[in-house]
Amino acid sequence: MKLINIGFGNMVSAERVVAVVSPESAPIKRMVQEAKENRDAIDATFGRRTKAVLILDTGALVLSALLPETISSRFGGRDDGPAPEEES
Numbered sequence: 317m318k319l320i321n322i323g324f325g326n327m328v329s330a331e332r333v334v335a336v337v338s339p340e341s342a343p344i345k346r347m348v349q350e351a352k353e354n355r356d357a358i359d360a361t362f363g364r365r366t367k368a369v370l371i372l373d374t375g376a377l378v379l380s381a382l383l384p385e386t387i388s389s390r391f392g393g394r395d396d397g398p399a400p401e402e403e404s
Contacts, residue, residue, distance in 0.1 A: 320390050323382040326360040328370060330391060335371045336384045344369055351377040 319327040337344055348369060351357035356376045359366075364381035371377055380387060 320387065322360055322368075322370065322378065322380040322387060324360065324362050326380075328372075328378055332372045332374065333370050333391075334373050336387050337369050337371065338384055339366045339369050339379070347371075348377060348379065 318330040320330050320333070322328050339345065339348060348357060348366075358376060358378045361379050361381040366379045366381065368380040368382055368384040368387055369377055370380060370387070
């Protein structure tokens, strides 16, 4: 099982991730709000702004403070260390 670092020491199983999307569009915002209401959202932002939403095969959503591009690069095995968002 391959684990992907989604920021601040949090990991998610790579096999479970269906999509990594930006939270800016209205449909994704609705999905996040519904997941929070249904308790299907996992907030891994540590109080920072959500920059990526990971959609899992279970229907759960994982909120991350890292950019989608940063997370997707980690799926390819290229881990450039901590993302700039984590350093502050």
